Amino acid sequence: MNGRTIDIAPSILSADFSRLGDEIKAVERGGAAILHVDVMDGHFVPNITVGLPVVKSIAGATKLPIDAHLMISEPGRYAEQFVRAGAKMVSVHVEADAHLHRTLMSIKAAGAQAGVVLNPATPIDSLDEALAFADYVLIMSVNPGFGGQRFIGTSVDKVRRLRQMIDARQLETRIEIDGGIDLENIASVVAAGAEIIVAGSAVFGAADPEAAVRGLREATVQWV
Ligand code: DX5
Ligand code: ZN
Numbered sequence: 001m002n003g004r005t006i007d008i009a010p011s012i013l014s015a016d017f018s019r020l021g022d023e024i025k026a027v028e029r030g031g032a033a034i035l036h037v038d039v040m041d042g043h044f045v046p047n048i049t050v051g052l053p054v055v056k057s058i059a060g061a062t063k064l065p066i067d068a069h070l071m072i073s074e075p076g077r078y079a080e081q082f083v084r085a086g087a088k089m090v091s092v093h094v095e096a097d098a099h100l101h102r103t104l105m106s107i108k109a110a111g112a113q114a115g116v117v118l119n120p121a122t123p124i125d126s127l128d129e130a131l132a133f134a135d136y137v138l139i140m141s142v143n144p145g146f147g148g149q150r151f152i153g154t155s156v157d158k159v160r161r162l163r164q165m166i167d168a169r170q171l172e173t174r175i176e177i178d179g180g181i182d183l184e185n186i187a188s189v190v191a192a193g194a195e196i197i198v199a200g201s202a203v204f205g206a207a208d209p210e211a212a213v214r215g216l217r218e219a220t221v222q223w224v
Pocket of ligand 2: 036037038178197
């Protein structure tokens with residue numbers, strides 16, 4: 001699996017929101033490829049974070065593509081608005097959307113990449129039909145809602161099985177992983193087939209976020 005592009009996507013959830021612009025500049029210097037923004041509604045997940053105005057502000061302040069991870073009920077009602085606010089990638093949970101095909105198509109029609117997210121206990125079989133309509137699949141390696149949780153180890157095998165499913169169907173779908181990623185486990189998830197690596201506390205919880213991103217990138221160089 002050599003020659004893949006491995007993208008580090010810092011999650012601003014663990015950033016200092018009072019100086020968000022500076023935090024984003026730091027991860028840009030460190031070589032971040034994508035900026036991951038966690039949108040939570042206090043309903044689908046037991047936490048509330050940021051929404052459309054924040055995505056809009058950030059989009060005007062960074063050249064990095066914004067990846068909006070919607071942890072909200074009825075994401076189909078809002079997904080397209082996140083594209084209009086400036087997100088280049090928008091992902092929705094299969095557990096939250098009874099009309100996944102329609103939502104994915106609306107994201108693509110609005111001009112962004114469409115992603116499908118699976119919670120830790122949701123089987124990859126649930127992607128059977130949706131896989132062909134998604135640009136990327138996000139495997140949650142913690143239960144969504146909070147940063148700084150412990151990585152669920154079975155996620156590595158889940159990524160591996162998803163990689164096999166994608167390769168067997170000769171699709172270009174990328175695999176993203178999110179939750180508890182750090183210097184200790186990043187190599188294992190990349191080896192299993194993940195290409196977009198979200199890291200929140202491992203980046204913004206570090207004394208030097210720029211160096212932390214660089215360190216995560218260096219831990220994946222053998223696959224690039
Ligand atoms: C969790 C969020 C994650 C979170 C990751 O619900 O989706 O993106 O910010 O944070 P860490 O890397 O600290 O687990
Ligand atoms: Zn996330």
